[in-house]
Amino acid sequence: MRLPLAVLVPLLPLVVNADSEVIGVAPKDQHLYVSKDGKWSCLSNPEIVLDWSQVNDDYCDCPDGSDEPGTSACENNLFWCKNEGHVGSYIPSHLVNDGVCDYEVCCDGSDEWKTGVQCPNKCVEIHEEYEKDRIATEKMIAVGKDKAAKIIRAAQRMKAKLADQLATEESLLSFDKGEIRRFQKLIDERDESENADLFKALKKTIDEQKLLVGKKLGAFASKKQNLGTVYDILSKLDETFNANLNDNAVKQTVEDFREFLKDYQPSELDVKKLQRKIIALFSKGVKEVNDSSSVILESLKEAVTDHGVVDKHIAKLEELLNYLIENYNPNFNDPNVKEAVGSFQDYLVNKEVVEDDAMFVDSVSSVLNTIADKLSTLKPVQEEQQPEVSAPLQSVEEGSFIDRVRSKFHFLVEQFLGTSSAQVKKSGIETFKNDDLADAVQKFEEYAQSASSSIDAINSKLSKNYGPNEIFRAMADVKKTSKFGEYDYELEIIGDVRQKGANGHNVKIGTFDRAELDEKDNTVVAYYENGAKCWNGPVRRAVVKIECGDEHELLGVSEPEKCEYLFRMRSPLGCHV
Amino acid sequence: MKLARFFLCLFALFYGVIAVKKELFKTCDQSGFCHRNRHYAQEIAKTKKSYYTVARDSVQLGDSKISGDIHKVLNDSHVVKLPFEVDILENDNIRVRIDEDRSQVNWGSKLLQKERYSGAHKWAFATEPTPSKDYQVEESGDVISVSYGGGKYTLEIHLGTFQVVVKYKGAVQVVLNEKNLLNVEHYRVEEDNDANRLPDESDFDAFHDSFKDSNADSLPFGPESVALDVTFNGFKYVYGIPEHADSLVLKDTKSSEPYRLYNVDIFEYETDSKLAMYGAIPYLVAHKPGLSTGVFWINGADTYVDIDREEESSDGVITSKESTSAHWMSENGIIDVVILIAETPEQITENYASLTGTTPLPQLFSLGYHQCRWNYNDEDDVLQITENMDKHNIPYDTIWLDIEYTDSKKYFTWKKESFPDPDGMLKKLASTGRNLVTIIDPHIKLGYEVSKNLEANDMAVLNKEGKPFHGHCWPGESIWIDTFKSSAVDYWTTLFQNNTEFSGDATNLHIWNDMNEPSVFSGPETTSPKDLITHESVEIRSDHNIYGMTYHEATFEAMKARYGNKRPFILTRAYFSGSQRTAAMWTGDNMSKWEYLKISIPMILTQNLAGMPFSGADVGGFFGNPSKELLTRWYQAGIWYPFFRAHAHIDARRREPWIAGEPYTSLMTEAVKLRYSLLPLWYTKFYESSLTGTPVMTPLFYRFPDDEATFAIENSFFVGDLLVTPVTEEGAEKQTVYLPDDSKYFDYKTFEVLQGRGEHVVDAPLEKIPVYIKDGSITPRKDRYRRSSKLMKYDPYTLVVALDSNGEAQGKLYIDDGETYDYEHGDFVYLDLTFRDGVLSSQVLNGSMDVSNTLERVIILGSESVESATAEQAGETRGLSVESKENYIVVKNPGVVMGKPWKINLL
Structure with missing residues (x-):
């Protein structure tokens, strides 16, 4: 076939091509390849002198590979493709003479000069295509940059507006805090005016009880939540598992669950609500607490009874799931079974451990009795001595009065940033009965809470990394949806990324976290973190690589690592202005 | 408390869930x-x-x-x-x-033959044995x-x-x-x-099966x-x-x-x-x-x-x-x-x-690196893997698609959303010599063309009532093709024809037959009930272990019909005696743990001595996530499996060699390159095995049958004359290597000599694969990195000559086109390489093919230094230069063509 002339004659004609250039050498380096009396020296090792015929003889003689610029004999060498009519380029030498026309990097086909494989020069058509692409891209980038500049201006305006909102909320907060201090002081004054030491001591006891009861009921509530979780896992399994797969463990679990359901009556008690109610009762003055002690104890007993039932149910359901986890056959690969197992494993890792102790009700009860006893020793006159703080107002309207004060202040702040709380205070008349002082504190605490969270929200928006020039800030409500493969992907640019598909499949891949400029390949990269957890794996996340374009356009998605999605996108957001 | 529960849960995760379901x-x-x-x-x-x-x-x-x-x-x-x-x-x-x-037995059933099944040999034997x-x-x-x-x-x-x-x-x-x-x-x-x-006999379960999952077994013949x-x-x-x-x-x-x-x-x-x-x-x-x-x-x-x-x-x-x-x-x-x-x-x-029968000569590509995963998601994913392999200079030949490429697990269909243009994808792969292997299993989903045809034409495995058996596997309710029947094989062949929607006109598509035990999720012991009926009237109780072989043989016949002159490549999980004639096997669903790396070697050695040398284990382990060290060591061992494929479970993290980072990526790349440079040796060994059936990966006692010390060695083996002892221990810095004789054993990379029969403790840090070249041998290589084995076609050869104490060495080299059956008509050369009295010579033992690849270099180990050399071919002589190093010499660029006899004389 080829190489007819064997082989044993020195391989002279291969050094140079038809234009008398040494094959594989760029024009700027051709001068290094000149025969001196039939000899030539390695470029980095001039002490190694070769016969000129050893250049491009397909055997690697020089340590730097310089004697074989045109063959694949030396590892990691570069071969120059002239690509006349297009752009010349170096290609790795392992692409040379391997039987493949590597047109993408070597459009003139000069990489196959020894194998007999025909690679006709395609530089003209490739260059045409290349030019067309280049012009279209340039145009698109120009439009994109223009749009990007506009988006950046919008983003700056939004930032300024946020700063205003922040100032407002901060004023409100300071107003609310002032009010709280003021009312608290009134309460303190009242209690001190009575049997100060006793009240102080009782108040302390009550606060301890409040803490204890709060903790206990909180624990009950989370236990109840646990029941909800395991219950949901099982009912979902029941609805979705593939009965045809004949996994006896799964079938047994579902059967047992159905058996359980026959006698199961979900508890109606809202422990969280109960907890809030009792805490509120405990938060009032000593006497108020004493007055409501029977209500408190009744409620606690109700909670304890409920908890006993919840406890029994949860033990049963955990037992079912433990059985499933140990005995199911993963070979059947039923995704719904896997999900149930995965959810239960997560549950086991994360669940709060609740100490099962119902006795605390007795201790609360005895404390309340003690308080009642102590209060009964006080002189009854005290009731009449209780001072009125100020002139009465229609008691039904106390709440709305405070609301009015607060909203008036808010209005002033927005109108004239910097209005002091003192100016407003004068507009209200302090007309609170002793009984209502605690309510007022609570009300302003709620306001303060709300202002605080607004401030946190605004601050987090302000400090978030919205990418170069904070361009992403203006992307609220911008959403792109595209179908790739079997799924629809929905990208809220500064919200959630979701994967949606048949049968109600809808999984959160991540939420916008930050955006950064990648100078290496001139793109902007946005990161979406904390998606739904994968089976036996990490939480999902997405990386969106954005190149400059004139429209928001999702180009594709891949999953280069399990549960880590890489989107390619074109958008003005990727235009570096 | 929470911590304790966390560990408990981990415990359940590793020991409760991930373990064989023995029950x-x-x-x-x-x-x-x-x-x-x-x-x-x-x-x-x-x-x-x-x-x-x-x-x-x-x-x-x-x-x-x-x-x-x-x-x-x-x-x-x-x-x-x-x-x-x-x-x-x-x-x-x-x-x-x-x-x-049983002539006197009164037998009423028309569904089952009365006589004991005596046909196993028909499937096992290549031909009827000669008296x-x-x-x-x-x-x-x-x-x-x-x-x-x-x-x-x-x-x-x-x-x-x-x-x-x-x-x-x-x-x-x-x-x-x-x-x-x-x-x-x-x-x-x-x-x-x-x-x-x-x-002396018990009557336990003679007429009824008391095992919970198979108590429906009708045992029509009772105890037999x-x-x-x-x-x-x-x-x-x-x-x-x-x-x-x-x-x-x-x-x-x-x-x-x-x-x-x-x-x-x-x-x-x-x-x-x-x-x-x-x-x-x-x-x-x-x-x-x-x-x-x-x-x-x-x-x-x-x-x-x-x-x-x-x-x-x-x-x-x-x-x-x-x-x-x-x-x-x-x-x-x-x-x-x-x-x-x-x-x-x-x-x-x-x-x-x-x-x-023997393992027929496989296509060269199938001895290269196979990259598999359950699953590569779509066309982009497949092409990205290829791109990344090239970016990291990792040679590779074949990418695999597991079950998710199909439309709802209906074999011979594609999930169009993810694979809109399989033909285009196959052609892109072909442009750099790459191949695609797709999975085709024997369970056929109910309600589409293929299962309808099987049912309508009596080509499915039957239940004991003589109706097509319905069971469950990946697609849900399915039937199983009965490839004991020639009609079913004929139909199967039509499904693999050219120009179907499934396979177009691709010539780089090959097939993986999995789940052909058969795996039946709803069946006892996850397989078929024993009273199913195959080829007309035989209970599957009698031919169960043969079923998998009939299935991959059917696929082989189908692909042979499709490709005509090209050799099919089939991978099977189930097999029987005779499977070697049509398929390679792998050891199924192993785990990403050190003990599975370790056991893979005796398992594959056993395959080699049991006549089925084309065998491998999933590199990296199927279930779980291997540590970077384990993965690296697994590549270093896996390149010596006759069948070299990396694979991972759908829940495992991605682990292609570039993911681990340095130094692991480079070490895995180096290992794969070593496999590729030795492809001429592998191909020669497979050629020889195709003639005789002998192992490709050879237990030590095959080479030293009189040395009882070698009889139980299972961590070490020969490939050609290379003695390999892969490291299979976590954290190992040393490896114990048993030398079975007093020959010189040259370190594969440094050429340092290890000598003396018995155990030697050698350094084996992560970058080291303990491989020794036995003296007296000649090992052929192709040393240039190319993207795939096909692109090495034009590359010149290197010969490593390790001289024995008499200054002699021999080896063989087989060369053909790497893919067709032309070698059956003499289109190959089988070379006898001999070094004696300072002369390295090559004679064509068999075949006559115009092979134009040249000889790039000869590395001679254990030689005294020489001044120069000459090459002789076709009556012409040429002077060669020789580079002498401390413990070896290199004869540079002899340039002789390998297809014709030649001599190199050291002077």
Whole structure:
């Protein structure tokens, strides 16, 4: 076939091509390849002198590979493709003479000069295509940059507006805090005016009880939540598992669950609500607490009874799931079974451990009795001595009065940033009965809470990394949806990324976290973190690589690592202005 | 508290969930026939009774065969007739068959044939064995003697108590029924069971199966097992009977389960276990210095083998017995057993291959690097993998698609959303010489064209009522193609034709047959119920272990029809004796743990000695996430598997070599490049194995059959003349290497010499694969990195010549086009390379192909330095330059063409 002339004659004609250039050498380096009396020296090792015929003889003689610029004999060498009519380029030498026309990097086909494989020069058509692409891209980038500049201006305006909102909320907060201090002081004054030491001591006891009861009921509530979780896992399994797969463990679990359901009556008690109610009762003055002690104890007993039932149910359901986890056959690969197992494993890792102790009700009860006893020793006159703080107002309207004060202040702040709380205070008349002082504190605490969270929200928006020039800030409500493969992907640019598909499949891949400029390949990269957890794996996340374009356009998605999605996108957001 | 629960949960995760579901699989005790035969063995050991005798007047001496009737004597008036035949075959093989005469049985069922199934050999044998002409028969009293093998061997058939004895040079070597465990459970109805039972027999589960998952088994014939003991006199080491995740040398089973041969989808199998696995080769080898023997038990039914090779003294010390015996037990069928005998293990393997065939020469690409994952998601993903391989200079030939590429697991369809243009994808892969392997399984989803055709044309496996069996697997409710039927094979062939929607006109598409045990999620032991019916009227109870082979043979035939002159490549999970003729195998669903890396080597060595050398294990481990170190070590070991594929489970993290980062990525890349540079050696070894059936990855005792120290070595092996001892221990910095002789062993990279028979502790940090070049050898290579094996086509060769103490070396090199059947018409060269008296020469031993690849360099190890050299070819001579280093020399650029004889003279 080829190489007819064997082989044993020195391989002279291969050094140079038809234009008398040494094959594989760029024009700027051709001068290094000149025969001196039939000899030539390695470029980095001039002490190694070769016969000129050893250049491009397909055997690697020089340590730097310089004697074989045109063959694949030396590892990691570069071969120059002239690509006349297009752009010349170096290609790795392992692409040379391997039987493949590597047109993408070597459009003139000069990489196959020894194998007999025909690679006709395609530089003209490739260059045409290349030019067309280049012009279209340039145009698109120009439009994109223009749009990007506009988006950046919008983003700056939004930032300024946020700063205003922040100032407002901060004023409100300071107003609310002032009010709280003021009312608290009134309460303190009242209690001190009575049997100060006793009240102080009782108040302390009550606060301890409040803490204890709060903790206990909180624990009950989370236990109840646990029941909800395991219950949901099982009912979902029941609805979705593939009965045809004949996994006896799964079938047994579902059967047992159905058996359980026959006698199961979900508890109606809202422990969280109960907890809030009792805490509120405990938060009032000593006497108020004493007055409501029977209500408190009744409620606690109700909670304890409920908890006993919840406890029994949860033990049963955990037992079912433990059985499933140990005995199911993963070979059947039923995704719904896997999900149930995965959810239960997560549950086991994360669940709060609740100490099962119902006795605390007795201790609360005895404390309340003690308080009642102590209060009964006080002189009854005290009731009449209780001072009125100020002139009465229609008691039904106390709440709305405070609301009015607060909203008036808010209005002033927005109108004239910097209005002091003192100016407003004068507009209200302090007309609170002793009984209502605690309510007022609570009300302003709620306001303060709300202002605080607004401030946190605004601050987090302000400090978030919205990418170069904070361009992403203006992307609220911008959403792109595209179908790739079997799924629809929905990208809220500064919200959630979701994967949606048949049968109600809808999984959160991540939420916008930050955006950064990648100078290496001139793109902007946005990161979406904390998606739904994968089976036996990490939480999902997405990386969106954005190149400059004139429209928001999702180009594709891949999953280069399990549960880590890489989107390619074109958008003005990727235009570096 | 929370922490404690966390650990508890982790514990459950690793030990509760990820472990074989043993309770799904029958133990011997739970299996009717195994239980009964073990019971029988115990009783016979006590009573020393024998019930099987040859009816003297029935014996006939025919042409290279002796036949007659064995009588199973229940009592004076109750004798069961068991016709037997002993054949003397070529290659010194002796075949013994014992059937049951059921002519008097009153059998009503039209669905099932009355006779015992005797056809396993038709599937196992490559061709019907040829009777021997070289033997002499002599009768003397109760013994018929046959001298064969040029007088070296004697066969004795003892008539009184039926026994078959094979002697070598006058000494007893193999005895059938020495322990009187021959047992043929003859036909009887349940009501008459007691009258048909010997006092030594149990009736456990004889007519009903009490195992919870298979209690619906109708057992239409009641008890019908066959069993026989084989004693190897003076043999301490026995091997073979894959597939088990166990040591190379078979273990004594007196206090454990017997080795079970029953093709099942054993999920997350355990190591050091005798449980059944995906494939079954009922062929066992015994070896001692100077002699090897084998027993080939040709039966496709559920089979257990008890091994007796150890004894315990009164003070509890366990020692090896002088002789080993194997107790074979099969659920039904006939006794059909071949005794092989030869002076070397290599010869024994060749004799086994003469019966069951060899692995035909594979396409070169299939010896390259296969990259698999459940699943590569879409076309982009597939092409990205290819791009990344190229970006990291990792040679690779083949990417694989697991079940998710299909539309709803309907084979021969594509999930169009993810693979809109399979033809285009295949062509893009082809542009750099890459191939695609897609999975096609035997379970066919109900309700589409393929299953409709199978049902309508009676080509599906049937249930006991004779209707297509419905069971569950990946697609949900499915039927199974019955590839025992030629009509089904013909239909299967049409599905792989050119220009279908499935495969277009691609020539770089190949097929992976998985789940062909068959795996049936809804079936007992995750496989088919035993009373299903295959090829017309045979219960799958009889041919279950053969089913997987008929399936991959059908695929092979289909792909051969498609490609005409191109060699198909098929990978199978289930297999039987004879599978080597049409498929490669891998060891199924292993785990990403060190012990699975370690066990893979004896498992693959066992495949090699059991005639199925084209074998591998999932590199990296299928289940779980390997540490970077484990993954690296697995690549360093996996490049020595004859079949080299990385694979991962759908829940595992991505682990292609570039993911781990440095230094791991470079080390894995280097390992893969080493595999590629040695492809000429691999291809030559596969060529030689295609002629003889001998191992490609060779156990040490094959090369040193008289050195008992090598008999149990299972962590070390030869590929060609390279002695490889992969590191399989976590954190290892050293490796113990056993040198089987006093030759010089040259370190593969540094050429430093290791010498002296015995163990050597060598450095083996993560970057080191302990590989040594045995002296006296010539190893061919192609050293240039290319993207795929196909792109190495034009590359020149390097020869590594390791001189022995006489200054000599030899090697072979096989070259052809790497993909077609043209070599069958002589289009190849098989070169004999010899170094002697300072001259390296190449002669064409066989074939004549115009091979224009040249010789790039010769590296000579153990040579004194020389000044220069000359090359001679076709009457011309040329001077060559030589580079002399401390312990080797390099002859530069000889430039001779490999297709024609040449000489290189050192001066």
